[in-house]
Structures are given as C-alpha cells and as structure tokens.
Amino acid sequence: MTQTTASGSRLEQTRRVGEFPGPRSREIAERRSAAVAAGVASSVPVYAADADGGVVVDVDGNSFVDLGSGIAVTSVGASDPAVAKAVAEAAAHFTHTCFMVTPYEGYVKVAERLNELTPGDHAKKTVLFNSGAEAVENAVKIARAATGRNAVVVFDHAYHGRTNLTMALTAKAMPYKHGFGPFAPEVYRVPMSYPFREENPDITGAEAAKRAITMIEKQVGADQVAAILIEPIQGEGGFIVPAEGFLPALSEWATANGVVFIADEVQAGFCRTGEWFSVDHEGVVPDLVTTAKGIAGGMPLSAVTGRAELLDAVHGGGLGGTYGGNPVACAAALAAIETMDQQDLRGRARRIEEIAREVLEPLVGQGVVGEMRGRGAMLALELVRPGTREPNPEAAKAIAAACLQEGVLILTCGTYGNVIRLLPPLVIGEELLRDALGVLKEAIAAQ
Structure with a gap:
C-alpha cells in the first residue's frame, strides 16, 4: 500500500487492494449477468463506489490509482468540486427543456467558449450533441451538405464510434464492427502515418501524406471528396502520433481542393x-x-465546432437532437473548462509526460517494449516480441492484469491489442503517479 494525499483531494489518495474482487463486487457481478446485456464488456471485475483526484474506490473499499480517466473523460478528476457544484445548481433549476423547444443560455455559453478555444481566428459556430460518435456523424453531415459531395476519407487504425456510419469510419473489426453490417457507403480508407510500423523507416510525414493523397486522387477523385476525417493522435488504434508534417500536408491539400478537413479531437x-x-x-x-x-468532466456532451459558413450550410432543423446540449451537461462543461484554465492543466499534462518518460523510456528496446509515444498525458507503450516488431498482445493483457492486482488501473488498445495506453487524470498528484508508474514498470520487467 502507498498513501499520498494531494492538496484539495476529497478522498485519500491511496493505492490499497485487499480481497479482490471483494464480496460486494462479486454480488453485483451476479446481478449484472442476469440484468445487463452480455455484449457490454468491462475491463475490471470491480464496481466503483467513489472517485476523486487520481483514485477510484470500489464497493469493497479497495482503492485503485486511475491511469485511465474513464477513457480520457475525467481529466479534471471524477468529482471535481467546481463541476459537481455546477451540476447541482443547474439541476436544481431544470434538467431538460430541449434546446430545440425552449432554449437556454448555457448552450450558447458553451458554444462561445468552444468558438474561442478551437484553433483559428476565423468566424466559427458550434452545435452540441451527446457523444463523440454523434459529433463525428454530424460533422460528416455538415461537410456533405456544405460541399454537395458524398465521399469521406478516413485512415488505417482509425476509431470514430459505434453508430452505423461511425462503424464504417472505424478501422477495427473486433469488437466494433463484427456482425453489425452492412455499413454506410462512400467511406474510403487510406494509409496512416505510423512511424513505428512503416516499411520504410525514413519516410517523412510529407511523404506519407503524399502516399495517402495519391490514393485519394486515383481511387476516389478529389472533386468527389466531402471530407478528410482524422484523429490527430489516433486513440483506440494505438495512440499513433503521425510523423511531423503529415497533418499539415493533408490540411493544405484539403483546402486546395475544397475538401473539409475534420479533426476528431x-x-x-x-x-x-x-x-x-x-x-x-x-x-x-x-x-x-x-x-x-474531457469536455464536461464526466457529463455526456459533445460538439462540432468550425467555420461558420460550413455550419450554416445546413438547413434549419437539420441539426439537433432531443438531449443535445443538455443544460446540466453544459453547466458541467463551463465549470470543467474553467478548471482546466485556472489550474493550467495543459502544463500539468506536459509535467505528467516528463515524469512518465523519465520512468518508462529506459524500457524501450529492452524486452517487450518496442516504443513509447504520445504527447502530454496521452502516452502509450507498444509491446512486441523481444527483438522483433511483431505485436505482443499477450504481454499487454498480462501487464494490465498484474497492475490491477497491485491497485493500478491501466487500459490497453491498438489494432493488434498490444498497446498500453496511459490517460491519468490531469489533476493526479505526482507522488501517486510515480507510485503507479513504478508498479507498471515492475509488471513490464516481469514479462
């Protein structure tokens, strides 16, 4: 057990595992098997009772260091005081009116903040939804409406969601697409810049972009493409950071050819x-x-933000949804963004990267670690069979299981299932982070 209490944390910042899973988690798991669809999977066999700062506490009192943040959601912590207060205050007035029926200022305020924060100084507008998949699907709708074209270009290793259209946009078959077709048409996939797995290790970002662009021009036709859709750092595909110059070259080509460039952030x-x-x-x-x-501290909210003329190309009533821009979620988003700003969570993310690289980079090229990559608090270790670049998903599973036994929650990902991804809350204390990384380092060394 390691105990470190960060300033301002509501819960003791402690790694503590006793009986695992405990009796309450086992009892809930039995009820779940009778009540919850089998297609819903969970990474760990315990049930959360509380979470704050860098820890998740289960129903049996076990305390885990959280290096997943609910898949990059609870960046400000799972119970940030400002977010919790904003949610309570908003809910006390009204939980829903539907913005399409009786609008409210919170939606407008979130749109204003997103228009300010997103890149570029051009005129922007925003529309709000509930989930990432909804945002991506509506971005494609906007691009098609604005250009009058149908084709959408996506990339190898991409993940964009689980709706019918976003499954078509997603590259990975299992578990996301298997058995759920047929999928939406007019989706074309081209090669991603994946430096660790390039056949030519010297290929530049610009050259990798040219490879993709040539395929688009030959197989689709530039004048048929409504949008290029890309995760600037791929998520589920393995936290793949494209070679420098890849994104700018794609963006420049899109602009030159009247193609909407969509960044899935x-x-x-x-x-x-x-x-x-x-x-x-x-x-x-x-x-x-x-x-x-990460937009709303754990409340369901998503957005499409971009050039005003693109958003306004859609006819009145063409965008929306019953719950899109829910007033409680909007209040949470405004509070979460304020917390990010006040606590300089951009700087905290960079500090997390410094610490993680200090602890983990010496493992690269030693044993199963083929590469460490990522930016800020979005970091990954790609695991291979020693001395090769052959994916090693078995090691990823074993390391995640070993960490869990020691009270550290980590996630895996990657097209080949061989990537450990690190997504700690940006508010995690440094001592607790170092402790968790030490557990991870020991688990890797044991492989």
Whole structure:
C-alpha cells in the first residue's frame, strides 16, 4: 500500500487492494449477468463506489490509482468540486427543456467558449450533441451538405464510434464492427502515418501524406471528396502520433481542393496532450473539430465546432437532437473548462509526460517494449516480441492484469491489442503517479 494525499483531494489518495474482487463486487457481478446485456464488456471485475483526484474506490473499499480517466473523460478528476457544484445548481433549476423547444443560455455559453478555444481566428459556430460518435456523424453531415459531395476519407487504425456510419469510419473489426453490417457507403480508407510500423523507416510525414493523397486522387477523385476525417493522435488504434508534417500536408491539400478537413479531437482534446487540442502542436487549423470525452468532466456532451459558413450550410432543423446540449451537461462543461484554465492543466499534462518518460523510456528496446509515444498525458507503450516488431498482445493483457492486482488501473488498445495506453487524470498528484508508474514498470520487467 502507498498513501499520498494531494492538496484539495476529497478522498485519500491511496493505492490499497485487499480481497479482490471483494464480496460486494462479486454480488453485483451476479446481478449484472442476469440484468445487463452480455455484449457490454468491462475491463475490471470491480464496481466503483467513489472517485476523486487520481483514485477510484470500489464497493469493497479497495482503492485503485486511475491511469485511465474513464477513457480520457475525467481529466479534471471524477468529482471535481467546481463541476459537481455546477451540476447541482443547474439541476436544481431544470434538467431538460430541449434546446430545440425552449432554449437556454448555457448552450450558447458553451458554444462561445468552444468558438474561442478551437484553433483559428476565423468566424466559427458550434452545435452540441451527446457523444463523440454523434459529433463525428454530424460533422460528416455538415461537410456533405456544405460541399454537395458524398465521399469521406478516413485512415488505417482509425476509431470514430459505434453508430452505423461511425462503424464504417472505424478501422477495427473486433469488437466494433463484427456482425453489425452492412455499413454506410462512400467511406474510403487510406494509409496512416505510423512511424513505428512503416516499411520504410525514413519516410517523412510529407511523404506519407503524399502516399495517402495519391490514393485519394486515383481511387476516389478529389472533386468527389466531402471530407478528410482524422484523429490527430489516433486513440483506440494505438495512440499513433503521425510523423511531423503529415497533418499539415493533408490540411493544405484539403483546402486546395475544397475538401473539409475534420479533426476528431474526441480523445485528444481539452488539454490532454499539453495543448487545448492536439492539432495545436503543429499549428494545423481544421475546418471542423469534433469534441467530447474531457469536455464536461464526466457529463455526456459533445460538439462540432468550425467555420461558420460550413455550419450554416445546413438547413434549419437539420441539426439537433432531443438531449443535445443538455443544460446540466453544459453547466458541467463551463465549470470543467474553467478548471482546466485556472489550474493550467495543459502544463500539468506536459509535467505528467516528463515524469512518465523519465520512468518508462529506459524500457524501450529492452524486452517487450518496442516504443513509447504520445504527447502530454496521452502516452502509450507498444509491446512486441523481444527483438522483433511483431505485436505482443499477450504481454499487454498480462501487464494490465498484474497492475490491477497491485491497485493500478491501466487500459490497453491498438489494432493488434498490444498497446498500453496511459490517460491519468490531469489533476493526479505526482507522488501517486510515480507510485503507479513504478508498479507498471515492475509488471513490464516481469514479462
């Protein structure tokens, strides 16, 4: 057990595991098997009772260091006081009216903040939804309406959601697409810049972009493409950071050919990479930006933000949804963004990267660790069979299980299931973070 209490934390910042899973978690798991669809999977066999700062406490009192943040959602912590207060105050007035029926100021305020924060100084507008998949799907709708074209270009290893259209946009079959077709048409996939797995290790970002562009021009036709959709740092695909120059070259080509460039910032946005948005690292200004996850401190909210003329190309009533921009979620988003700003969570993300690289980078090339990559608090270790680049998903599973036994929650990802991804809350205390990384380092060394 390691105990470190960060200033301002409501819960003791403690790693503590006794009986695991405990009796309450086992009892709930039995009820779940009878009540919850089998297609819903969970990474760990325990049930949360409380969470704050860098820890999650289960129903049996076990306390885990959280290196997943609910998949990059609770960046400001799972019970940030400002977010909790904003949610309570908003809910005390009204939980819903539907913005399309009786609008409210909170929606407008969130749109104003997103218009300010997203890259570029052009005129912008925003529309709000509930989930990342909804945001991506509506960004495609906007691009098609604005251009009068149908084709959408996406990339190898991409993940964009689980709706019918976003499953078509997503690259990975299992578990996201298997058995759920047929999928939406007019989606075309081209090669991603994946430096660790390039056949030519010397290929530049610009050259990788040219490879993709050539395929688009030959197989689709530039004048048929409504949008290029890309995660600036791919999430589920393995936290793949494209080679420098890849994103700018794609963006420039899109602009030259009247193609809408959509940055899917659902996982990488809101300070996660050390900037407000991951495209900021290379100065790329997308036409549309999709956001969700970290936007509202855990409340369901998502958005499409971008060039005003694109958003306004859609006819009245063509965008919306019953719950889109829920007033309680809007209040949470305004509070979460304020917390990010006041606590300089961009700087905190960069500090998390410094610590993680200090602890973990010496493992690269030793044993199963083929590469460490990422930005800020969006970091990954790609695991391989020693001496090769052959994916090693078995090691990823074993390491995640070993960490869990020691009270550390980590997530895996990657097209090949061989990537450990690190997404700690940006408010995690440094001592607690170092303790968790030490557990991870020991688990890796045991492979």
